[in-house]
Amino acid sequence: MSKTIQTLNWSIQPPHLYPPYVSSIKRAPNHALVPLAHTLSELTGPVYGHSSLQELDNDLTRNAIRNGEPLGERIIVSGRVLDERNQPVPNALLEVWQANAAGRYIHLRDQHPAPLDPNFTGAGRVLTDKTGAYSFTTIKPGAYPWSNHHNAWRPAHIHFSVFGRNFLERMVTQMFFPNDPLLVFDPIYNGIPDAAARERLISHFDMELTQPQWALAYRFDIVLAGSLSTPFEQDGDDDEH
Amino acid sequence: MNIKQTASQTVGPFFHNALIRDGENNLVNQHTRGERIWLRGTVFDGEGQVIPDAILEIWQADASGIYKHPTDPKHNQADPHFTSFGRAGTDKNGAYWFYTILPSARTTTPYINLRLFMRGLLIHLVTRIYFADHPSDPVLNSLEPSRKFSLIATREDNPDGLTYRFDIHMQGELETVFFDV
Numbered sequence: 315m316s317k318t319i320q321t322l323n324w325s326i327q328p329p330h331l332y333p334p335y336v337s338s339i340k341r342a343p344n345h346a347l348v349p350l351a352h353t354l355s356e357l358t359g360p361v362y363g364h365s366s367l368q369e370l371d372n373d374l375t376r377n378a379i380r381n382g383e384p385l386g387e388r389i390i391v392s393g394r395v396l397d398e399r400n401q402p403v404p405n406a407l408l409e410v411w412q413a414n415a416a417g418r419y420i421h422l423r424d425q426h427p428a429p430l431d432p433n434f435t436g437a438g439r440v441l442t443d444k445t446g447a448y449s450f451t452t453i454k455p456g457a458y459p460w461s462n463h464h465n466a467w468r469p470a471h472i473h474f475s476v477f478g479r480n481f482l483e484r485m486v487t488q489m490f491f492p493n494d495p496l497l498v499f500d501p502i503y504n505g506i507p508d509a510a511a512r513e514r515l516i517s518h519f520d521m522e523l524t525q526p527q528w529a530l531a532y533r534f535d536i537v538l539a540g541s542l543s544t545p546f547e548q549d550g551d552d553d554e555h
Numbered sequence: 556m557n558i559k560q561t562a563s564q565t566v567g568p569f570f571h572n573a574l575i576r577d578g579e580n581n582l583v584n585q586h587t588r589g590e591r592i593w594l595r596g597t598v599f600d601g602e603g604q605v606i607p608d609a610i611l612e613i614w615q616a617d618a619s620g621i622y623k624h625p626t627d628p629k630h631n632q633a634d635p636h637f638t639s640f641g642r643a644g645t646d647k648n649g650a651y652w653f654y655t656i657l658p659s660a661r662t663t664t665p666y667i668n669l670r671l672f673m674r675g676l677l678i679h680l681v682t683r684i685y686f687a688d689h690p691s692d693p694v695l696n697s698l699e700p701s702r703k704f705s706l707i708a709t710r711e712d713n714p715d716g717l718t719y720r721f722d723i724h725m726q727g728e729l730e731t732v733f734f735d736v
Contacts, residue, residue: 321736326562328677335565337675340601341725347735348698350681355668356736358624359614360640400558411573419569423608437573473567475574480626481614482736486672486679488564505677506562515562539560 320349321482321543326511334501336462352482352543359481362407362441372440374410374452384434386415386453390531391489392523394446395476397541402446403483406538409475410450412436417456417470426458451529457496469496469503474536482540489534490516563678568608570672571644575610580643582613582655586636589618589656593718594667594684594708597649601726605649609673609723613641613653613684620661657686657717664692671723671733680733684708684721698732705731 331342350356370377375384391410395403413419413436416428420435431453440450455470471488478484490497497503497516506512514537523531566574583591594613598606616622616639623633633639643651658665667684685695685707695703708719723731 322678323560326560328563330676330678330680332677335675335677338677340604341606341673341675343680343730343733344601344726345702345730345732347680347733350694350734350736352736353663354622354627355614355616355666357626358622360638361624396558398557398560400556409573411570413569420572421569423568435572439573473564473570473573475566475570480624481668481670484612484670484679485561485563486566487561502565502677506564508562511559511562514559515564537558537561542557 321539323539326506326508328505328507332501332505335505338505356481359479359484360477362405362477364441366407367439367441371438372450374412374434374436374438374450376451377438378435379433382433384414384431384453386431386434386456388451388529389454390449390451390523390525390529391472391517391534392447392449392520392531393517393534393536395442395448395478395536395538396446397478397483397538399541401541402442402444403478403538404442404444404446406442406446406448406479407477408440408442408448410438410440410452410472412452412455412472413458413470415453415456417458428456428458454491454530457494462501467496467499469494469500476536476538478538478540480540482543483538485536485538487536488515489532491532492516492519565674565677566610566672568674570610574642575644576642580641580651580653582638582641582653584636587618587656588634588637589659591654591716592657593652593654593713593716594721595650595652595718596708596721596723598645598651598671598673598723599649599725603727605645606673606725607645607647607649609645609649609651609671611643611645611651612670612672613655613667614670615639615655615658615667616661616665618656618659620659664689664695666692681736682706682723682731682733684719686719702730702732705729
C-alpha cells in the first residue's frame with residue numbers, strides 16, 4: 315500500500331517556517347519532514363453523521379442567545395467541500411470559529427479592548443450533504459489587532475476545521491472577505507506561496523444566496539488534499555459510527 | 556478534471572471554544588476492550604518554553620487492530636465502545652493527556668497517529684507515537700538512529716495505571732520527527 319504521490323502540494327501550502335509570522339520562528343521544525351508511505355492508519359479517520367450535530371450548531375446568530383440577538387451584520391456562508399478530483403465530499407464535518415462583529419473572541423487570552431457580545435460565542439458546526447454542500451448563518455466578523463509586529467491587524471476571517479473522509483483529508487484554514495485592505499499586510503495570509511491559492515481563501519459575495527430583509531451571503535468552496543494520493547476507491551458508505 | 560487543493564492556515568490561539576470539548580480526550584468507556592493507558596506529555600518550542608495553545612488529535616486502531624472506518628475491510632467488527640479518535644488541547648503548562656487503550660496492530664508494531672495544530676504553525680504536523688515495549692518497526696527503523704527515540708513513548712510510574720509519556724519538541728536536539736504524509 316505504498317504511495318508515490320505526495321498529498322500536500324508544497325507550491326500551494328504554506329511552509330512551517332515563515333519568519334514574517336513571528337510565532338513560526340520558535341515553533342516550526344528545523345528538520346525536513348520525512349516522507350511516509352500511506353497505510354490503513356492514514357486512509358481511515360473519524361466518520362461523522364447527523365447524530366454528531368445539534369439543532370442550532372449551524373446558526374451562530376441563535377446558538378448562544380442569552381438576552382437578545384447578536385450585534386452586527388447577519389451573513390450566510392455557503393459552499394461546497396470537494397476533493398482534488400472535483401468530486402463532492404459528503405458528511406464532511408466543518409467546525410467554524412470567529413471573532414464577533416467588534417473583532418473580539420470569547421477567550422481569556424484575547425486582550426483586545428473591544429466589547430464582547432453576550433449573545434454570540436462565535437463557534438458552530440455543520441455537516442456537508444450528499445452534494446458536498448454546507449451552509450451556516452453567522453455575523454460578519456470584525457478585524458482585530460495582534461502583536462506580531464507594530465500596528466498589526468488581522469483581516470476579518472472565519473476559521474474552518476474540516477474532517478473529510480480520512481486522515482489525509484483533515485485540514486484547517488481561514489476564509490476571508492472580498493476587497494479587504496488588510497490582506498496585503500497579513501503575514502498569515504501571505505505565508506501561502508502561491509497568489510492564486512491565496513485568492514481562493516477569499517469568499518465571494520453572492521447575491522443569489524442573500525435572503526431579502528434578512529441576510530447578505532458569501533460563497534466559499536474548500537478543496538481537500540488527499541484523493542490524488544489515495545489508492546482506494548472511496549465507497550461513499552453512509553454508515554455512522 | 557482535477558482542481559487545486561485549498562491552502563492551510565493556522566488554528567491561531569482562539570480555537571478552544573470551537574474545538575475543545577469535554578471528554579474528547581477520553582476514548583474509552585467501561586465496555587471498551589483492551590489495555591487502558593494514560594498517554595501524556597508536554598509540547599515545547601525551540602527555546603524549551605512550553606506551548607499552551609496547541610491542539611493534538613490522535614487516531615488509532617482498537618484492541619483488535621481494526622480502524623472504525625469503511626476503508627478498513629474489518630470495520631464491521633470494530634469495537635463499538637471505542638472512539639478511535641481523540642482530541643486534546645495543551646494547558647497553560649503545555650501539557651496534554653489522553654485516556655485510551657494500547658492499540659493492537661494486525662501487521663505492524665502498534666502506534667498511534669498524531670496530528671498537531673498550534674498558533675505559529677500555518678499548516679499542521681503529523682507524527683506517530685510508538686511504545687517503548689515494541690520499539691521495532693519498518694518506519695522507525697528507516698529513521699536516522701539519532702532521531703528514532705523521539706517517536707517512542709516511555710513508560711512512566713503512575714498509581715492511576717499504565718502510563719506512557721510522549722513529549723513533543725518542535726526544535727532542538729530532541730526535535731520530534733514529523734512526517735510528510
